[in-house]
Amino acid sequence: MTVSQYDLRSAAARNVSLRNQRGRSYGQKTGFLCHSHKDRDFAFGLQQWLKEQGLALYIDWLDPYMPDVPDATTADRIRTVIKGVDTFLFLATNDSMGSRWCPWELGYADGVKRNDQIAIVATRDASGNYYGNEYLQLYRRIDQSAAGNALYWYHKGSQSPQSLTNF
Template sequence: MFDIFLSHAHQDEARARTLVKRLEGWGFTVYVDFKDAALSQLPDRALADRLVDRLRQCRLLVFAFSEASVNSRWMPWELGLAHGVIGRAVLWPFTQRALRAKAAQEYLHLYEALSPATAQVRLDALLGEARAAAVRPADLRAMQDLAGITANKAPEFGQPEVATEFMANGPMKLYLAWLDSLTSAWRPK
């Protein structure tokens, strides 16, 4: 799992390498194409499949753009994919001219542009939200327990007495199952 998928134009690789060092220095894990040796060997369809797979392993896409980004075949595709797959993307303008070039690409106005002064704090906040939204094993166990609680009663839910009994006891059973799933990791085996 990576914190960040870094999308950049190949002409900006030197800038992207500097950005990766900065992001990793802040403690973030970064997926970037030039660290994935297998990418250069793949035909377009397999390359696209690999990028989809890698993007699904990330919490946020950072769209690092410059004037060169306008000519990129992959960057708009990666941004659209991130919008649909992970729902979190931000812009990282490499230059002031990039911000002016942004005006020509209307779709970029949908996303927040980070400023160098606040980028680390904002990325921390966005990634914190992403981590909180992820389904954790304890939550998954609680959902499975809820399914077990409701499965036994599902055919009878139409009857008022069963619905009343579930509303009275079901939430407590769910809470206890959730609490048990949280504390089970600390119990001696």
């Protein structure tokens, strides 16, 4: 089941003091979140949800080393972080699908990460609109459990859910 944008907003509300991944535990899995900055609530919600499941998620606009205005330093920093994390996640929403940076980040990740290190988080909005189907056949995906309280990943083309702890 695709991830509900409503549930992402609800997850963000569970922890209003979210911090960047710098506080992660030794040995904890890490991820880079590719998303639109317009989807701030969804990004916070996904970060919280994944934190609850043991994955520290990097969000670029929380990074104190990022310049205020995107430039070549921004791209260099993004490249460095993508190379250094365990996994790359693309949060598919209406805004990320229309972003100029998101396709560049996904393309870069595709060139430096193994295919099994990239996953798509397809979402659906309150109107039932679904985002992310263009990429679901190329990469793993992260879906919401039917009970709505957990996220699982699926190998590309598979219908068998795997726990994120095995990501």
